[in-house]
Amino acid sequence: MRTDRTTLATISVLTAVFAAFFVLPFAGLLNRAIEDGKTWELARSETARTALWLSVWTSTVTLALTIVFGTPVAYLLSRARFPGKSIVDAAIDLPIVLPPTVAGVALLTAFGRRGLLGEPFEEWTGQTFAFTTTAVIMAQLLVAAPFYVRAVRSGFDSVDRRAESVAYTLGASKTRTFFRIVVPQVRPAILEGMVLCWARAMGELGATLIFAGNLEGKSQTMPLAIISAFEGSSLGLAGAIALSMMLLAVALAVLVVFRLVSNREPWQA
Amino acid sequence: MSVEYEAAIQLGNFAYEAKFEARNEIVVLFGHSGAGKSVTLQAIAGLVRPNRGRIVVDGRAMFDSAAKLHLSPQERNVGYVVQELALFPHMTVAENVAFGIPNGVDRERRTAELLELLRIGEFAKRKPATLSGGQRQRVALARALARDANVLLLDEPFSALDDALRVTLRRELLRLRAELGLTIVFVTHDLREAHLLADRLAVFDAGSILQFGAREEVFRRPVSRRVAELTGTSNIFAARVAGRDGDGGTVLEIAGSRFAARTQAEVAPGADVDVAIRAERVNLRRPGEVPNAFRAMLTEEFAFGSSHTLHFRPVGAGPMVEVEIASRPYEVLGVAQGQEWLIELPASDLHIMRRD
Numbered sequence: 001m002r003t004d005r006t007t008l009a010t011i012s013v014l015t016a017v018f019a020a021f022f023v024l025p026f027a028g029l030l031n032r033a034i035e036d037g038k039t040w041e042l043a044r045s046e047t048a049r050t051a052l053w054l055s056v057w058t059s060t061v062t063l064a065l066t067i068v069f070g071t072p073v074a075y076l077l078s079r080a081r082f083p084g085k086s087i088v089d090a091a092i093d094l095p096i097v098l099p100p101t102v103a104g105v106a107l108l109t110a111f112g113r114r115g116l117l118g119e120p121f122e123e124w125t126g127q128t129f130a131f132t133t134t135a136v137i138m139a140q141l142l143v144a145a146p147f148y149v150r151a152v153r154s155g156f157d158s159v160d161r162r163a164e165s166v167a168y169t170l171g172a173s174k175t176r177t178f179f180r181i182v183v184p185q186v187r188p189a190i191l192e193g194m195v196l197c198w199a200r201a202m203g204e205l206g207a208t209l210i211f212a213g214n215l216e217g218k219s220q221t222m223p224l225a226i227i228s229a230f231e232g233s234s235l236g237l238a239g240a241i242a243l244s245m246m247l248l249a250v251a252l253a254v255l256v257v258f259r260l261v262s263n264r265e266p267w268q269a
Numbered sequence: 270m271s272v273e274y275e276a277a278i279q280l281g282n283f284a285y286e287a288k289f290e291a292r293n294e295i296v297v298l299f300g301h302s303g304a305g306k307s308v309t310l311q312a313i314a315g316l317v318r319p320n321r322g323r324i325v326v327d328g329r330a331m332f333d334s335a336a337k338l339h340l341s342p343q344e345r346n347v348g349y350v351v352q353e354l355a356l357f358p359h360m361t362v363a364e365n366v367a368f369g370i371p372n373g374v375d376r377e378r379r380t381a382e383l384l385e386l387l388r389i390g391e392f393a394k395r396k397p398a399t400l401s402g403g404q405r406q407r408v409a410l411a412r413a414l415a416r417d418a419n420v421l422l423l424d425e426p427f428s429a430l431d432d433a434l435r436v437t438l439r440r441e442l443l444r445l446r447a448e449l450g451l452t453i454v455f456v457t458h459d460l461r462e463a464h465l466l467a468d469r470l471a472v473f474d475a476g477s478i479l480q481f482g483a484r485e486e487v488f489r490r491p492v493s494r495r496v497a498e499l500t501g502t503s504n505i506f507a508a509r510v511a512g513r514d515g516d517g518g519t520v521l522e523i524a525g526s527r528f529a530a531r532t533q534a535e536v537a538p539g540a541d542v543d544v545a546i547r548a549e550r551v552n553l554r555r556p557g558e559v560p561n562a563f564r565a566m567l568t569e570e571f572a573f574g575s576s577h578t579l580h581f582r583p584v585g586a587g588p589m590v591e592v593e594i595a596s597r598p599y600e601v602l603g604v605a606q607g608q609e610w611l612i613e614l615p616a617s618d619l620h621i622m623r624r625d
Contacts, residue, residue, distance in 0.1 A: 170369030
């Protein structure tokens with residue numbers, strides 16, 4: 001009995017300390033945002049609005065590209081057997097564990113003006129990737145897409161393949177089986193992958209900074225704008241706080257929507 | 270309503286070859302897991318393509334390696350229930366059942382009929398996860414019947430259920446078969462289930478059928494020691510053919526003792542053979558003049574409620590024997606450990622198997 005109480009007390013204290021550690025930063029942010037009194041005004045400034053819009057639409061394009069290219073990849077990784085599969089598997093996980101700055105440097109060496117593909121591409125078309133909005137999307141794609149592929153792949157893994165076999169014996173074509181039997185079961189995983197991918201793209205900083213630069217209106221996404229504000233751009237520290245609050249609000253909104261959508265799968269339980 | 274099956278499959282190191290048929294009956298494919306039972310159903314359903322062979326369902330060729338014919342599962346119209354059922358978890362019971370109903374059929378009416386047939390109408394709007402094991406089993410059966418298939422392939426459908434429920438569902442299956450005139454190929458590793466359901470039985474072992482025949486034939490007259498073991502014959506003796514007796518029977522020498530066997534077997538005198546007798550066919554006799562008997566002592570006994578299993582050790586010549594006896598005669602005879610009995614191996618139940 002005594003040990004039980006001691007254990008319980010220890011767990012409670014540890015939990016409380018940890019919880020405080022997580023809650024305090026947000027409380028601090030909120031506190032400063034209110035104290036400053038300029039937050040609302042700064043959040044509506046041209047720089048902030050441009051950065052937010054750039055972040056939102058590039059992340060959304062990144063997500064769309066990820067869904068188009070990543071879904072088949074996830075399906076293949078789950079279902080197909082081919083030589084070198086484990087290498088492909090590891091290569092897709094690599095960006096998840098790789099520091100984003102390394103991803104940025106790697107992108108430069110491939111698609112930069114002196115890059116493997118970048119140099120011939122510029123000679124041929126006169127166009128460059130680096131330091132453009134396209135570069136922002138490329139950086140996000142490299143860093144964020146693996147999160148989607150991983151989530152959706154495990155979704156495909158969890159679908160009972162015998163259910164597909166049964167569907168065939170019931171006369172359903174492969175296409176009908178895929179859309180009526182497989183996709184509905186993978187939907188929660190797809191949603192999860194979409195949220196992870198989009199959120200990761202929204203927060204992308206290191207790779208973008210190196211490969212796309214920090215040009216307002218062109219490659220200055222929200223995280224970059226926050227860095228700039230710290231380094232003394234016109235927005236200042238109060239601006240950094242205002243931008244942070246905006247990102248926080250977006251993140252919360254996404255989480256809430258995700259919860260609402262994914263809770264509509266009672267058969268999962 | 271028939272299935273004619275002949276196929277050879279090479280899957281890595283697994284070599285498989287099987288031949289059997291089913292006509293308006295239940296054919297049970299019996300054997301341990303990995304023996305090739307499930308792959309047989311997959312080949313009939315079109316989910317596995319054999320390397321060689323010919324599969325005909327209701328007179329229509331589904332697969333014929335000589336003619337390079339291999340119909341897709343969609344084209345075959347056989348009902349298939351997999352182990353653990355694989356119900357569609359995101360669909361209601363009614364949607365599961367309706368999934369296979371062909372276009373042009375009154376979907377709502379047919380669904381209602383099938384739900385009624387399997388007595389699951391009240392669960393129509395529920396998801397499979399909310400149903401009990403037995404209810405899910407009925408959903409899987411209803412779903413498999415949605416295309417009006419005449420042939421039903423069932424892969425260990427009752428393995429996840431408790432005993433009482435299995436009894437009910439086996440009865441249900443026999444009712445369905447009678448009502449719809451189905452031909453059923455039923456896979457199981459459960460001996461009692463095989464015995465209860467089979468009209469004919471195919472005994473699988475390591476990728477091939479060791480014996481295919483009428484149920485009693487397979488149980489009473491296994492073709493080899495292996496089949497006898499698989500079908501639960503507990504007394505299998507190594508024996509030598511000592512000669513013929515006057516009645517056209519065979520005289521066998523088992524563990525130093527001679528026995529007459531009435532069963533037909535083409536074995537030459539001097540040949541080494543295996544002899545099987547099921548534990549429930551062995552008789553306990555009081556001491557006296559009994560042919561085909563030897564003295565033995567009861568050394569071990571196990572009570573199973575409705576029956577007792579007794580182990581006897583010979584006193585003098587004769588083999589070790591297991592005897593199964595119903596509870597009532599057990600009590601009437603006053604059987605007890607340490608007693609000596611005459612063990613009679615009836616000549617008509619001693620089954621001779623050649624060693625090849």
